[in-house]
Amino acid sequence: MSTKITKQMAYDAPAEAVVAMLDDVAFREEVLVRQKVVRGSASVDGDVVRIEQVRSGHDLPSFARKFAGDEIVVVQTETWTSPTSCDVEIAIPGKPGEAVGTIELVESGSTTVQVVDLDLSVRIPLVGGKIEGLVAGLFSDALDVEHRVGKEWLSR
Secondary structure: EEEEEEEEEEEEOOOHHHHHHOOHHHHHHHHHHHHHEEEEEEEEEOEEEEEEEEEEOOOOOOHHHHHHHHHEEEEEEEEEEEOOOEEEEEOOOOOOOEEEEEEEEEEEEEEEEEEEEEEEEEEEOOOOOHHHHHHHHHHHHHHHHHHHHHHHHHHO
16 A cells, blocks of 8 residues: 655756756755754755655654654655656665655746655554555655745745
8 A cells, every 4th residue: 555645846947947946955954954854954966856855754754653663764766767857766774664756857938847656565564554644644744844944935
């Protein structure tokens, strides 16, 4: 079983500007700060963007905290296969969950839409589906923060 996460985030900027933003370590680190992670880092090495973050497990419901612990490490790797598309892998080391998918940038006139399409799976008997829903919500909220930061970033 898996949970599908699809998000479309529109920016009033050409694709070239959105690509430059997504390739900027300072942008990625600002997103981490605004997402209020415990600690995190971002790196860009050619066509590969890697974001490592540690999130607090204290706000999780008790049934999920039992599996997640006090801190949750999340490692996101984006491998850009073209200037406007990439493969995404999100790992939660030491935990039975992951997400894989794509990001596509679609330009139309002076607007670019970032389309994030992920399949999330949590392999825990009985409560996996419930935890998937919780994690999907957390991922969606994190993308909302990234979108807000991105709109501000591009308007500067």
